[in-house]
Amino acid sequence: MRVAVVFDTPYEGWTPDQHAVQMKKDLANWKKAEPDMEYQVAQALQKNGHDVLLLGIHDDLRDMSARLADWKPDLVFNATEAFLDNPSLDYLVPALLEAEGYRYTGAPPLALLVTRNKAMAKKILAYHGVNVPAFKSYRVGEQPGDTVEMRFPLIVKPLGSDASEGIAQASIVHDVGALGERIKFVHDRFEQPALAEEYIEGRELYATILGNGDKTEVLPVVEMVFDEAGSRPEDRIASKSAKWDMAYRKRRGIRNVFARRMSKLAKERLATTCYASYRALWLRDYARIDVRLAPDDQIWFIEANANPFLSYGHDSAEAAHKLGLDYNAFIHRIVDEAMTRNP
Ligand SMILES: Nc1ncnc2c1ncn2[C@@H]1O[C@H](COP(=O)(O)OP(=O)(O)O)[C@@H](O)[C@H]1O
Ligand SMILES: [Mg+2]
Numbered sequence: 001m002r003v004a005v006v007f008d009t010p011y012e013g014w015t016p017d018q019h020a021v022q023m024k025k026d027l028a029n030w031k032k033a034e035p036d037m038e039y040q041v042a043q044a045l046q047k048n049g050h051d052v053l054l055l056g057i058h059d060d061l062r063d064m065s066a067r068l069a070d071w072k073p074d075l076v077f078n079a080t081e082a083f084l085d086n087p088s089l090d091y092l093v094p095a096l097l098e099a100e101g102y103r104y105t106g107a108p109p110l111a112l113l114v115t116r117n118k119a120m121a122k123k124i125l126a127y128h129g130v131n132v133p134a135f136k137s138y139r140v141g142e143q144p145g146d147t148v149e150m151r152f153p154l155i156v157k158p159l160g161s162d163a164s165e166g167i168a169q170a171s172i173v174h175d176v177g178a179l180g181e182r183i184k185f186v187h188d189r190f191e192q193p194a195l196a197e198e199y200i201e202g203r204e205l206y207a208t209i210l211g212n213g214d215k216t217e218v219l220p221v222v223e224m225v226f227d228e229a230g231s232r233p234e235d236r237i238a239s240k241s242a243k244w245d246m247a248y249r250k251r252r253g254i255r256n257v258f259a260r261r262m263s264k265l266a267k268e269r270l271a272t273t274c275y276a277s278y279r280a281l282w283l284r285d286y287a288r289i290d291v292r293l294a295p296d297d298q299i300w301f302i303e304a305n306a307n308p309f310l311s312y313g314h315d316s317a318e319a320a321h322k323l324g325l326d327y328n329a330f331i332h333r334i335v336d337e338a339m340t341r342n343p
Helices: 016-028 035-048 059-072 093-097 109-116 116-125 177-188 240-244 246-252 266-282 315-322 327-341
Strands: 004-008 051-057 075-078 135-138 154-158 194-198 205-211 222-225 255-258 286-293 299-305
Touching: 004 035, 004 059, 004 222, 004 286, 016 051, 035 051, 035 194, 035 327, 051 059, 075 327, 093 109, 093 315, 109 299, 116 135, 116 194, 116 255, 116 299, 154 177, 194 286, 194 315, 205 266, 205 315, 222 240, 222 315, 240 246, 255 315, 266 286, 286 315, 315 327
Parallel strands: 004 051, 004 075
Antiparallel strands: 135 194, 154 194, 205 222, 205 286, 222 255, 286 299
16 A cells, blocks of 8 residues: 655654655664654554555645655655644644545544543543542633642643653642642643642553444553652652653663553453443544552542554554554554444
8 A cells, every 4th residue: 555654753844765765764773762653653554565655744734745746645644743743733634634625544633622632521421420630720821719629639730742741759749738839830831721639549551442333442551660669659650750861761660561450340341441441532543541540449530531652662553563564554443444434
């Protein structure tokens, strides 16, 4: 097939040929630096026998439109995570693909918009009976009143960010004063509403989901584990440092591993939560759901990622690998899902 890989890039104005040259360089240099996700996906597609166009977008959707019209892909692999460097504009790319009638992989604009707004996603899931922490959102400039109808500690996060932007130990607050301060911090720093929600003590689990309809499956679950010695439970969150700072991870004994033992009941609840959330949030082909498992075996929905990171060796690819899908097979499976629902 002819598969166009569409992705956001800082390289303004680069042609597909320029990306092809860069891709070759980056792949050759893999041992020293991980190639960008789009290049990894493109390589897997090529190894699966497809003809690949590398279509980087910075600020020009018309260029994408023209190149696709010219090249006529059978499928677009949507690897965009942002537009104009802004992750909350990620929905524009599939919106345009839809308007122009292309088949593409992954979530539709609605799912991207709904999951990006962590309050809206939880409202929808509450309607469907999924366990979500109690929460309240505060628009820019808004502050909590003297009493708050949630149980402290709370965690305060930007309403629409990802990659743990704005999430640090200081996000966890124990009283109204600290809540107000952290809300203001989120407003000032991220120029968006703040979401305060009840902090769920428990294990941190990430479930990658593949497929559609009756054939949806939850892959082996990944757990972020922390050295418990010398840390309080609320220190054990996937803050920005816990996710991205390798030295910090080492110091705190933070690792992503396949989920350790859990009860049969917890497993069942986890699966139910994943299927229900995936369906209710209009997710498609693949996604990742973040949950917490509390000591009483309740599963709590934290967040859905409509277009999770797909690079080799990271949570989703590792989960697929555990199931017997090597990286090429994993990418192939996503292509297959998109083609099957849209023959
Ligand atoms: N209600 C909560 N209770 C406990 N921990 C939470 C809660 N919400 C977020 N966290 C912690 O913060 C991390 C990042 O939050 P999340 O909503 O997934 O943001 P992001 O989109 O940046 O990944 C979670 O993985 C978890 O460790
Ligand atoms: Mg998350």
